[in-house]
Amino acid sequence: ARTVMEEALGVQLELIKTDSVLFLPHLAMLLENLGHIYYNQRELRKAQAHYEQAIFIWRDLVAHNPEGAYAKAASTLGALALVYRDYGQPAQADTLFRQSLFLLRQLAAQQPGKYDADLATTLGNLGLLYSDWADAATADDWLRESGAIWQQLFQANPLTYQPDLARNLQNRGRLYVMNGQWALADSCLGEAMNLYAELEAQQPGAYQGLIAATLNLQGVRFEKTGKPLEAMRIYEEVIGMREKLAARNPEMYEPELWTSYMNVLVLLKNRMLATGDTSLRSEGKKLWQELKTRMDAHPDIAAGEGELIQSIRKDVGYFEAFFANADADFLTREAALAAANFYEENAGRSGKPEERLALQQLAVDTLRAAFGKLKGDSTLSLRLGQALGGLGTYAAFAGDFEKAESSVREALQYAPGESWLFIPLASSLVFQGKLEAAKTIYMEWMNKPYYKDDTFKNIFLRDLQQLEALGFSHPAVEEARAFLQKE
Secondary structure (H helix, E strand, O other): OHHHHHHHHHHHHHHHOOOHHHHHHHHHHHHHHHHHHHHHHHHHHHHHHHHHHHHHHHHOOOOHHHHHHHHHHHHHHHHHHHHHHHHOHHHHHHHHHHHHHHHHHHHHHHHHOOHHHHHHHHHHHHHHHHHHHOOOHHHHHHHHHHHHHHHHHHHHHHHHHHHHHHHHHHHHHHHHHHOOHHHHHHHHHHHHHHHHHHHHHHHHOOOHHHHHHHHHHHHHHHHHHOOHHHHHHHHHHHHHHHHHHHHHHHHHHHHHHHHHHHHHHHHHHHHHHOOOHHHHHHHHHHHHHHHHHHHHHOOHHOOOHHHHHHHHHHHHHHHHHHHOOOOOOHHHHHHHHHHHHHHHHHHHHHOOOHHHHOOOOOOOOHHHHHHHOOOOHHHHHHHHHHHHHHHHHHHHHOOOOOHHHHHHHHHHHHHHOOOHHHHHHHHHHHHHOOOHHHHHHHHHOOOOOOOOOEEEEHHHHHHHHHHHHHHOOHHHHHHHHHHHHOO
């Protein structure tokens, strides 16, 4: 089909020279259809170019056939938005989806009912985009509005719209799984699975891909709720299903199969980190090799431009190193690093000073315990120093400048190369009235470059200002500021 359409494109380009008004719509439709083929074959750059050319033509044709041109432009804008979504550029995708939605709402207002399916599709795509964009409330709004339309269409015509309603429920279930809304997730995924089962009974084999995707979400739900064995059972079932699907359509299903392998590898890694069980290492190596073999067998797919494929390529390298090095010491180090990262991420999200300090202290304690077992480990030493620096920074933000100073001084013992540590150290000294000690740090660092075109002097001044904005004060602050500005 691709070859035939590419040849037809050449013919259409010749025909528009004879009558552009007559043949331009055919050219635009051909460009869009070729874009769909390239998109499905994961040639995103080609898909993008063809969609953009089609949109340009539809906009030119508005004067001749406003409704038809608007409808086709809305369709092509939505297709182009999917390309940008797959590039990992959500802002551009959002703009394009909204342009498509604007046109469809206008058309739906003029002809109620005619464009409902197109409207529901675009709303659903926006919901998925916002799900991945970590805006759960907005995503839920889009998906619920889409689902209401699909429900109405399904009631009027079940045979036609049951797959669309099931897909909407699946996507809502995905959102709720991602956000820990377990009751809603179970309800939506259960309804979706029932609808898919009915469809599969009517057309055996036609809905295996969607059933596998819904099962996979149920596996994620088990994994997130601390049931790794149940999750593993489901992931292995999904791998079996996707292997059969990939044999028939590798372009569509190989990437999904690779993500299933990744799911199992993550489970194995987490079990090893939680238990220290190195016997799982051989199982992980075997599974990683199976994944690598499949990717090597499909080099064109593995070299794809989309965000998913790029993420898989990166993770394959990570898991190769993980299972190659996963001895007892390695697991101790990695478990501590993972736990510390978790505590620090939550500390960074917290708006409560006491909670931030407590979480950062847990990160420090975790890294200190691991470093005690692995004396001299350079990675743990660096991370412990960084965590102590973070603890000192949060202590300063909470007004405990004595703790801030002691934490940062200890941090420098573990990570002497982390020059940023001198910023919270100097500020903590100033707010304790230890001005001469702070000046010593200022003299050494103030004229050195900090980041890009900035200098330590500017950062020192900003840090003092930020602490003052939080309500802290000391007579030494003005003298410190004058010293920095004079020098």
